[in-house]
Amino acid sequence: xxxxVAIHSFRGGTGKSNTTANLSVLIARAGNRVGIIDxxxxxxxxxxxxxxxxxxxxHTLNDYLHGKCSIKQAAYDVTESxxxxxxxxDERPRIFLIPSSxxxxxxxxxxxxxxxxxxxxxxxxxxLHDLKLDYLMIDTHPGVNEETLLSIAIANSFVLILRPDSxxxxxxxxxxxxxxxxxxxxxxxxxxxxxxxxxxxxxxEQVESGYQAPVIGMLPLCNEMAELASSxxxxxxxxxxxxxxxxxxxxxxxxx
Amino acid sequence: xxxxxxxLELLDADGGHVLQTWELGDRDLxxxxxxxDSDVVFSNPFVSRTHAALQxxxxxxxxxxxxxxxxxxxxxxxxxxxxxDGVVFRLTDRGPWLRFQYEVSLENQSGGATFAFDPARTPxxxxxxxxxxxxxxxxxxxxxxxxxxxxxxxxxSRTATRKAAGESS
Ligand SMILES: Nc1ncnc2c1ncn2[C@@H]1O[C@H](COP(=O)(O)OP(=O)(O)OP(=O)(O)O)[C@@H](O)[C@H]1O
Ligand SMILES: [Mg+2]
Numbered sequence: 001x002x003x004x005v006a007i008h009s010f011r012g013g014t015g016k017s018n019t020t021a022n023l024s025v026l027i028a029r030a031g032n033r034v035g036i037i038d039x040x041x042x043x044x045x046x047x048x049x050x051x052x053x054x055x056x057x058x059h060t061l062n063d064y065l066h067g068k069c070s071i072k073q074a075a076y077d078v079t080e081s082x083x084x085x086x087x088x089x090d091e092r093p094r095i096f097l098i099p100s101s102x103x104x105x106x107x108x109x110x111x112x113x114x115x116x117x118x119x120x121x122x123x124x125x126x127x128l129h130d131l132k133l134d135y136l137m138i139d140t141h142p143g144v145n146e147e148t149l150l151s152i153a154i155a156n157s158f159v160l161i162l163r164p165d166s167x168x169x170x171x172x173x174x175x176x177x178x179x180x181x182x183x184x185x186x187x188x189x190x191x192x193x194x195x196x197x198x199x200x201x202x203x204x205e206q207v208e209s210g211y212q213a214p215v216i217g218m219l220p221l222c223n224e225m226a227e228l229a230s231s232x233x234x235x236x237x238x239x240x241x242x243x244x245x246x247x248x249x250x251x252x253x254x255x256x
Numbered sequence: 257x258x259x260x261x262x263x264l265e266l267l268d269a270d271g272g273h274v275l276q277t278w279e280l281g282d283r284d285l286x287x288x289x290x291x292x293d294s295d296v297v298f299s300n301p302f303v304s305r306t307h308a309a310l311q312x313x314x315x316x317x318x319x320x321x322x323x324x325x326x327x328x329x330x331x332x333x334x335x336x337x338x339x340x341d342g343v344v345f346r347l348t349d350r351g352p353w354l355r356f357q358y359e360v361s362l363e364n365q366s367g368g369a370t371f372a373f374d375p376a377r378t379p380x381x382x383x384x385x386x387x388x389x390x391x392x393x394x395x396x397x398x399x400x401x402x403x404x405x406x407x408x409x410x411x412x413s414r415t416a417t418r419k420a421a422g423e424s425s
Contacts, residue, residue: 165285
């Protein structure tokens with residue numbers, strides 16, 4: 001059974017892209033075929049974490065949405081850079097990246113014309129099928145807009161990331177309620193950038209009781225992650241770091 | 257809540273002049289660093305991308321050090337510090353000097369209170385249900401959301417049909 005996991009946050013800069021990249025790598029390492037789709041068409045960026053230059057993409061999600069290619073043509077195998085060499089015929093693990101265009105004209109076009117909801121959904125389903133994916137991870141644009149609502153509605157599992165402050169807490173609650181009304185199967189919460197002396201258990205209790213949803217991870221604020229500056233996959237470069245250990249626990253919960 | 261607002265001042269090397277002021281209003285967590293997604297962003301090369309965090313606690317605003325570059329008060333390295341009004345600290349032993357300044361509102365002064373912290377505030381996340389309801393209604397009441405709900409129902413049943421067909425072929 002393949003699964004679509006959408007990762008979202010109310011505010012920007014909460015750590016969606018880095019968390020998505022790390023969880024994707026950890027889930028793939030557990031013996032899965034994982035697709036990562038960057039639907040943050042307004043400010044795409046996850047390709048950077050995998051060390052890919054935009055020029056290396058012949059096709060992007062945008063081309064697919066405009067009917068210029070199949071979604072499979074916009075999927076790039078990044079297994080080697082993301083987890084190292086695997087046998088050429090090994091089916092698992094594999095990681096594929098479906099980037100968005102970073103060209104300003106393209107971004108403007110999507111903003112102007114919006115998304116074809118049905119076509120994007122078809123694309124997701126084609127990807128699962130054609131690339132025999134076990135998981136499709138969606139890195140989204142922050143805030144509530146058409147694309148967010150759509151990824152929420154399509155996902156089997158909706159993961160919300162927030163920073164531990166009141167503004168994020170209140171804003172995130174809105175998205176969570178919308179997800180409930182769109183009948184998402186599973187909603188899970190990750191708190192990121194937790195300062196060292198904050199009472200983690202109290203934080204978990206308050207978030208879970210406020211949201212009536214499980215907190216599947218509490219990630220510490222750490223300068224090592226910040227200094228990496230999205231130039232690589234943290235769990236690869238810091239395999240023994242407490243942040244990586246917590247990411248592993250989150251990946252386990254996403255895989256059940 | 258307004259009693260919790262404060263400002264950070266960037267001081268020049270002699271400690272005399274304020275070069276820049278950040279007014280930090282109704283927040284309970286502030287990140288300081290060179291990273292652009294910090295709440296207070298520094299361009300000073302000695303500062304780490306995520307250097308420190310300020311969190312409102314029962315005892316007042318607390319400074320927590322994240323970077324190994326450290327934070328110094330009176331030349332001594334500190335790990336955590338409850339910030340008193342007017343305290344000066346330095347990011348690393350060569351980086352920028354900062355002064356912490358509570359902004360006491362007039363009501364507080366006239367009421368004789370200094371800083372009215374609720375002792376049970378660490379961390380206190382309570383939802384404003386009325387605001388939540390208002391915002392959710394704003395979005396779900398619109399045509400777009402209702403249209404999406406309808407279309408999603410269609411898309412879901414089509415996807416189910418596709419899956420069934422794919423599995424049988
Ligand atoms: N636990 C952490 N501790 C310190 N810094 C972090 C942590 N998690 C993420 N960051 C940093 O925060 C910044 C934003 O991360 P990221 O780009 O993953 O967020 P995002 O939610 O995808 O942002 P956007 O909304 O702009 O797409 C990056 O510089 C990243 O290195
Ligand atoms: Mg991002």
